[in-house]
Amino acid sequence: MRKGKVSVVVPIYKVEKYIHRCIESILNQTYFNLEVILVDDGSPDNCGAIAANYNKSDPRIKVIHKENGGLSDARNHGMKRATGEFTMFVDSDDWLENNMIESLVKCSQAYQAEVVQSAFFYAHEDKLLLDNRYHNEHDAPIQLDNRKLMYELVINERVKNFAWGKLYKTRLINDIPFQKGVLFEDVFWAHQVMQRVEKFVLLHKPLYYYYQRYDSIVASYTPKNLDIIKGLKERHRFIENYYQGLTDESYKAILNMSFIHYNLLLLNREKDKNGLHRKEIQSYISENYYKLRRAVMDDKTLRKQLYLFSLHPYLNVLFLGVRKVMRATRILPKPVGLKQEVSSK
Template sequence: MKEAKISVIVPIYKVENYLKRCIDSIQKQTYQNLEIILVDDGSPDMCGEMCERYAQEDSRVRVLHKENGGLSDARNVGIEAATGEYIAFVDSDDWIDDKMYEVLYDTLLKYDADIAECSYRNLYADCIVEETNCTGNVVEGDNIFALEAMLDWRYFKPNAWNKLYKRSVIADIRYPKGKLHEDEYTTYKYMYNAKKLVYVDFSFYNYDRRRTDSITGEKFREANLDACWAFRERVDFFEKHGIKSLERKMNDIYCWVLLDRIYQCYRQQINGPKVKALVEQARQDVDYLKKHDVDPWYIEEFKLLSKGIEKYGMARSVRERK
C-alpha cells in the first residue's frame, strides 16, 4: 500500500539558532513521504538563507517567503500551499523524535481515525518534564469524547503541533491572525470535524520552553487576554452546535480563565484597552450566564467585575489573604 503524503508546516521567525535542530528532526523521520513546507515569516536573521539551502539539498523541502504576519498567518500560508493528504505542524524552535509521523500515521490507519495525537515533553532550563506518564496506552473516541478530554486536559490537548490531521478536518478553518493562543481558537474546531480521534501515550514532540524571547517564554502581558476571547468563542461554538453535554464544563472554564487573567492584570497593574474590553465583556455576559448552565458563584464574580477591575481585584485580594 502506497504511503500517503504528509505536509509538515514549519512557521519560521528569528530562530536561526534553533532551526537546524528542527528541520533535521523532520528530515530524519522514519516516515519519508513528507512535504516539508518552511514558511519564512519575514525573518530578519539568516533563517531565509538557511531554508533555501535545505531546499537545494532535499527535494521534499519547499520554501515560502512572506512579509511578517505572525505565527497564525504563517501557518495559514502553509495550509494553503500544502498538497498532502495529511497535515502536521512543528514550531521552529522545537523538534520531533524520529518515529513521530510513522507512529501517528500507522495509528490513524489502524483505528480509521481523522486525527492522531501523541504526548510531548516540556524542556525547561533545569529539567525535562513529561506531559504524561507515557504508558503507551491508546485512547480512541468520537469528537465529543475528545472535546471533553480537551476541557479536562487529558489525552487530547489544544496544541496544534503534537498531531497528525486528515486534511478534510482542517477544511477552510484557519488560525486567527494577530492573536496569541491561536491554538485555543482553532484546534477544537478541527476536533469537532473529526468522526474519530486517537491518542497515543508516548512523547514524540519536544516542546522547548527555555527561550525567554519566544511567544510562550515571555512574561504575562495584556495580549495574553486573547485566550479569554478564544474561550468565549468556544462557548458560542458549543451552543451553536448543540453540544449540550459539555455546556456546564465549558462555561465554568471560560469564567475561570477570564477571572484569572483579569486578576493577573490587576496584580501587575495592567489596564490597557484589552482589559477594559474584557471587563465590558464580563458585564455583558452576566445576563448570558444567568440563562445558561454555570456555577452560580461565577455569576456573582462577573457581577463584581462589572463594577471595575479595581473593585474586583481588591475584593479578591482580601479573600485570598484570609
C-alpha cells in the same frame, strides 16, 4: 504500512538559534515520505537564508518567503501548498522524536482515525516535564468518538487545543484557515476541526518537545493575551449551537481563564490603563453570574472563587494567596504536578 505522504508545515520567525534543531528533527524521521514546508514569515534574522540552504540539500523541502503576517498567516500559506495525505504543524523552536511521524501514521491507519495526538514534553533548558496525570506512556491508545472528543477539547486536559503535536488527514483541515491577527489562534481553530472528526486517537508516549522560551509571545504579558478569552467566548457560541450538553463545561473554561487574566492584569496594572480590561472581565462575570453559578455547582473551588469575586475581585486574589501559603506550609496538599524527566536536548 502504506507510506502516504505527510506535509509538515513549519512557520519561521526570529528563531535562528533554534531552527536547525527543529528542521533536523524532521528530516531525520524514520518516516521518509515527507514534504517539509518552511514558511519564512518575513524573519529579520538569517532564518530565510537557513531555510533556503536546506532547500538546496533536501528535495523534500519547500520554502515560502513572505512578508510578516504572523503565525496564523504563515500556517495558512503553508496549508495552501500542502499536497500530502496527512498534515502536521511544528513550531520552529520545537522538535520531534525521530519516530514521531511514523508512530502517528501507523496509528491513524490502524484505527482509521482522522486525527492522532501524541503526548509531549514541556522542554526547558535544564529539564523536561511530562504531564502524566491522566495516563502512563505505556498505556494502550485511547479512541474517542466525536462527543467524547469535544468534551475533552473543552476541558483541555487530555486533548489539547494546540494545533501542533497532532497528525491530521489533510482533507479535514485544508478549508479551515487560522484566524489572523490574534494570539492563541489554536483556540479559535481547533473546535472547527474537531467537529468533523469521527475518530480521534490519543497516544500516550511523549514524542513532541514543546520548547519553553522565555522570550516568546506568551512569556511577556500584554492585554493582547486576552485574545484567549475572546477565543473561548467565540467557541462557547459554537458549543451552544452544536454541543449544548457541554455548555456548562465551556462556561467553566471561560470563568477560570477570566480569573487568571484578571490577576495577571492586576500584576501588570501599567498595561491596563484605567483598569478597562479588568472592568470588562468583571462585567462579563456579572452579566452571566447565574449561568456561571449553575455551571460551577459541581466544582467547589470555582464555586468559591465566583462567590468571592462577585463580592469583590480582591477577595478572590486573597483566597488564592492564602491557599498558596497553606500549600507551601503543607497545611493543604500540593496539587499533582508534572513529572520531571531527563534533561532536554
